[in-house]
Amino acid sequence: MRSNSILCALTFTIRILLISIIGLLLILIFNEFSQVRKCVFISSNSELIIVCQMRFIAYSEKKEYARGLNFSCSLHHFLNSWKIADQYSYDFKPIEDSKVVYVTYSSSNHFSEARNQIRSIRAGSKNKIIFYDLGLENHQVTELRGVCNLEMRTFKFQLFPDFVSQLMGYNFKPIIMAEVFSEFEHYWILDTSVRFFDLQPFIHDFYGNITSGIIETMAMRHPSSHSIFATTNPEMYKYLPMDISLAKSLEMLDANTIFIARSNFTREAVKWNALCALTPDCMTPKGSNVFCSFDGDRYGKHAHCHRYDQSSINIVVSSLLERDGWKRRDRVQDDSMRNFSTIKRGDAYGIPLSIPCQ
Ligand SMILES: *[C@@H]1O[C@H](CO)[C@@H](O)[C@H](O)[C@H]1NC(C)=O
Ligand SMILES: *[C@@H]1O[C@H](CO)[C@@H](O)[C@H](O)[C@H]1NC(C)=O
Ligand SMILES: *[C@@H]1O[C@H](CO)[C@@H](O)[C@H](O)[C@H]1NC(C)=O
Numbered sequence: 001m002r003s004n005s006i007l008c009a010l011t012f013t014i015r016i017l018l019i020s021i022i023g024l025l026l027i028l029i030f031n032e033f034s035q036v037r038k039c040v041f042i043s044s045n046s047e048l049i050i051v052c053q054m055r056f057i058a059y060s061e062k063k064e065y066a067r068g069l070n071f072s073c074s075l076h077h078f079l080n081s082w083k084i085a086d087q088y089s090y091d092f093k094p095i096e097d098s099k100v101v102y103v104t105y106s107s108s109n110h111f112s113e114a115r116n117q118i119r120s121i122r123a124g125s126k127n128k129i130i131f132y133d134l135g136l137e138n139h140q141v142t143e144l145r146g147v148c149n150l151e152m153r154t155f156k157f158q159l160f161p162d163f164v165s166q167l168m169g170y171n172f173k174p175i176i177m178a179e180v181f182s183e184f185e186h187y188w189i190l191d192t193s194v195r196f197f198d199l200q201p202f203i204h205d206f207y208g209n210i211t212s213g214i215i216e217t218m219a220m221r222h223p224s225s226h227s228i229f230a231t232t233n234p235e236m237y238k239y240l241p242m243d244i245s246l247a248k249s250l251e252m253l254d255a256n257t258i259f260i261a262r263s264n265f266t267r268e269a270v271k272w273n274a275l276c277a278l279t280p281d282c283m284t285p286k287g288s289n290v291f292c293s294f295d296g297d298r299y300g301k302h303a304h305c306h307r308y309d310q311s312s313i314n315i316v317v318s319s320l321l322e323r324d325g326w327k328r329r330d331r332v333q334d335d336s337m338r339n340f341s342t343i344k345r346g347d348a349y350g351i352p353l354s355i356p357c358q
């Protein structure tokens with residue numbers, strides 16, 4: 001009887017032990033599996049990193065000239081959200097005048113200019129205007145809401161790194177350009193200094209020339225009377241390299257008036273420009289300033305200043321044009337926007353806007 005109960009207690013203990021061992025084994029096996037899952041995740045992650053290698057290639061006469069530094073992979077999700085990553089493709093569609101969108105932006109200190117700009121657009125076109133609020137006052141927003149077919153948008157500074165809030169670095173502009181890219185087939189990106197006039201009939205010829213392939217799908221046509229080289233901080237070439245002799249010979253074109261027709265070409269241009277804007281060492285390298293000191297030669301000599309987004313978009317577009325074999329533009333003949341648009345800076349006087357829909 002007594003030995004029986006000892007046996008019973010022993011069997012019980014062994015059972016408990018066995019169950020514990022099986023339990024432990026199960027936990028170990030489960031852990032092992034989750035380790036494996038972690039490994040798989042890591043390896044697919046490193047594949048992602050390889051896929052997102054992003055180095056700008058500079059071209060000269062259809063040949064590769066140099067490659068820039070990698071842009072950070074942490075920026076890739078922006079490209080996806082704007083649908084401008086490499087897996088997206090866009091076929092150019094003929095331009096319909098009435099569907100072209102005017103995209104503009106202003107902070108409160110440029111509001112008078114913005115009024116005059118909008119009035120100049122409305123004098124010749126009823127097309128949609130998108131107005132990005134970069135820090136307007138409430139009464140200014142209210143005034144804009146009274147303009148027919150004008151849509152207000154608040155620029156979401158909180159989505160981007162802090163340096164984007166420094167408006168003098170112009171990082172916001174390539175970002176706006178990228179944000180609207182997948183939304184509109186054809187659009188203008190306009191500083192408040194742009195004034196349109198005589199839109200009809202000249203604008204129709206201009207669009208026609210893009211549709212027929214005479215003008216590229218990202219068009220800037222206000223020459224700035226100096227080279228790209230003269231007003232670009234050389235540090236920018238680390239990310240966006242450029243054949244220096246080409247940078248000295250090509251006219252820098254104003255980025256205040258840009259026409260964009262959606263195409264594979266413009267997707268790439270918008271992408272590189274946005275990557276640069278999201279990388280301070282690219283768009284706003286240390287020591288950059290807007291004040292130039294030209295010393296006679298406005299093409300071959302650096303004027304110790306920088307043009308931020310204008311430098312970047314000029315480098316990017318001229319390289320893509322070189323890659324695709326476009327004829328190099330003539331320095332002085334580059335002003336085919338002059339018949340319908342001009343630049344007016346520091347326009348302090350602006351009559352309040354009242355352009356309701358009829
Ligand atoms: C760029 O990224 C790739 C892939 O991550 C890496 O192999 C390469 O060394 C990087 N190059 C530079 C210049 O950082
Ligand atoms: C745009 O790119 C895609 C993908 O590379 C290509 O299939 C398509 O033909 C291109 N479109 C044009 C008009 O070149
Ligand atoms: C359009 O192209 C034609 C032919 O090259 C040219 O004569 C004309 O000036 C161009 N017009 C515009 C507005 O670009």
Ligand SMILES: *[C@@H]1O[C@H](CO)[C@@H](O)[C@H](O)[C@H]1NC(C)=O
Nearest residue numbers: 202205206335336337338339
């Ligand atoms: C600009 O207008 C003038 C005068 O009408 C015309 O001769 C010239 O061809 C136009 N230029 C462009 C580029 O459209």
